[in-house]
Amino acid sequence: VSTQSTGNPTRFINGVGSGEMAVESFGSGGGFAWDFPAPDYQKSAVDHYLSSNKAHLPYWFQYNTKGRGTPDVSALGIGFAVVVSGVTNEVGGTSASAPTFSAIVALLNDHRLAAKKSPLGFLNMWIYQTAAKDPEAFYDVTKGTNSDGCCFTGFPAAPGWDASTGVGTPNFKQLVKHL
Numbered sequence: 001v002s003t004q005s006t007g008n009p010t011r012f013i014n015g016v017g018s019g020e021m022a023v024e025s026f027g028s029g030g031g032f033a034w035d036f037p038a039p040d041y042q043k044s045a046v047d048h049y050l051s052s053n054k055a056h057l058p059y060w061f062q063y064n065t066k067g068r069g070t071p072d073v074s075a076l077g078i079g080f081a082v083v084v085s086g087v088t089n090e091v092g093g094t095s096a097s098a099p100t101f102s103a104i105v106a107l108l109n110d111h112r113l114a115a116k117k118s119p120l121g122f123l124n125m126w127i128y129q130t131a132a133k134d135p136e137a138f139y140d141v142t143k144g145t146n147s148d149g150c151c152f153t154g155f156p157a158a159p160g161w162d163a164s165t166g167v168g169t170p171n172f173k174q175l176v177k178h179l
Helices: 040-052 094-114 124-133 172-178
Strands: 008-012 020-022 031-037 067-070 074-076 080-084 087-091
Touching (some): 124 172
Antiparallel strands (some): 031 067, 080 087
């Protein structure tokens, strides 16, 4: 899983079970590549996002509507406790969310290997196909933006794939059903 396509942090609001929203404590990644076109497996999700959210997107000259959209997925990435030399520190961002998502993929691969199947390998097509087939496979993050709080408006989270939180955060129990 490339860091270009994962790790856009999200957080819980008002405690467990009340939903997730795009991070607001710092600007996060996401948007559209200038140098790489959207791959076929992503085009319909990106086109839907762009056409459904025109009034809320940054200025047209700030992004490439034909570019590769990022992120593909999100994972919670704020408030992680990390112990270094016996001292607990709170960390967040992609450095927390990318390993979290990778750990979930490792667990999915454990299920595949136990069933005598090969590991998932390149995930991106599987992510978009699974999200399209099963709306419960990822928790859809529909609140917040990836604004930097200063100069960049940011892309709003929205139903389905968005340029702030991708297809959402993984629902392990549902994803196992699609192996």
